[in-house]
Amino acid sequence: MSFTGFARNCGFLCVLGAATLTGLPAATAAVPESDEPIRLTLNDWTGQNVSTRLMGSVLEEMGYEVEYVQADYMAQFTGLKSGDLHVAMEIWETTAKDLMEEAVAGGRVLDMGETGMRAVEDWWYPKYMEERCPGLPDWKALKDCADVFATPSTQPNGRYLGGAVTWDGHAEERIEALDLPFEVVHSGTEAALMAEIQSAYQRKAPILAWLWTPHWAPQQFEGEWVEFPEYGDGCYEDPSWGVNPEATHDCGNPRGWIKKAAWAGGKDVWPAAYTAIRNFRINNDEMGRMIGAIDVDGRPLQTVVDEWMADNEDTWQSWIPAN
Known part of the structure; x- marks a missing residue:
């Protein structure tokens, strides 16, 4: 029997006795x-x-x-x-x-x-969008094809579908820092976000959205993350860091540990x-x-x-x- 089962079935007194027999301090058992x-x-x-x-x-x-x-x-x-x-x-x-x-x-x-999991969460698009927005995954391509991602509520700007507001992906700051003609629309919940991504993918409709791994969607849907300037220390705090010397957040999200x-x-x-x-x-x-x-x-x-x-x-x- 494993120690787990032993402790659960015998209780504290049994564990205490086992500790005494082995010469171990009772508190460790x-x-x-x-x-x-x-x-x-x-x-x-x-x-x-x-x-x-x-x-x-x-x-x-x-x-x-x-x-x-x-x-x-x-x-x-x-x-x-x-x-x-x-x-x-x-x-x-x-x-x-x-x-x-x-x-x-x-x-x-x-x-x-x-x-043990490695995190990526950033702007994602289906692979088929590269035909409609030449230059992707380079972020600068978004400056010239924002209209492809536009919706009636965001025109003439493109729509970026963000996650829940509490996840704080710095989308608004990034759009301003990189002068991207996009508006952020927050999905509210993971379920709503995934439903819209899945629907767009099935219809091959334009979509630019927040996505992450580990998750089932990047395993199931062929797509890419937008390649923003690589994150580095100072991007979120120091305006002189990066491609826009007058703004912070002119980079992609960091990638790394969970x-x-x-x-x-x-x-x-x-x-x-x-x-x-x-x-x-x-x-x-x-x-x-x-x-x-x-x-x-x-x-x-x-x-x-x-x-x-x-x-x-x-x-x-x-x-x-x-x-």
Whole structure:
């Protein structure tokens, strides 16, 4: 029997006895260390919910009480600092690097390491649009073919379909800095954004939209990200950086890590849980397939999570610290 099953079936006294027989301090064997629930945040996109439910399922296997709390992606850092929230499973370098670094520097939030997924989120278009807007994926092509992407509400400007406002992709600042004849229309939700991208793709209609990976859509739809000037330190803060010496945000989004973050006080309350969270790893392809099973195939999220847990027991068991 695994330690997980042993602890759950025998209870604290049995674990205490096992620790005594092996000469280990009893405190190192008592998992869960507290009956206080660990509060994991749920943000407003499917992939983050999958990551969170996967980690929550592992913590439950370890014997912890888990609570899921709906939280705004950016505002959740306030709760992580105060301890009202405990764990956020997906902090993307592309959109929240500064918030993450500020929170960690203050000492109240821990950087819990990378998830194993690599983030790209930026302006995306279907491959067939390169015939209608020659010069793509170079961003400068958008200056000459904005009318191709125009809608009745944005004419003569093109429409850029952004994500939810809370995701903060700096689209308005970028449009101004690069003098692009586009207007931002926010989709409001991931479901609305994906529905419009899918509809346009099926009809081969013009669309320029916010998209990201890991996700099912870049796996299913042939397309490209617009090639903006490469992000670098200073792009968001220093007007003298980049192609427009009078404006910030004259670059694409950064690309890189997706990390976990946690309330610093939790390391003393649930040390084994925090080790498991640090050990969490999954890749873009695995995540994209699960998101597709939920958003495209219509399968319940928890069912998809449960199947992954059943099919990958060796993987998630390796996240659990040895006693």
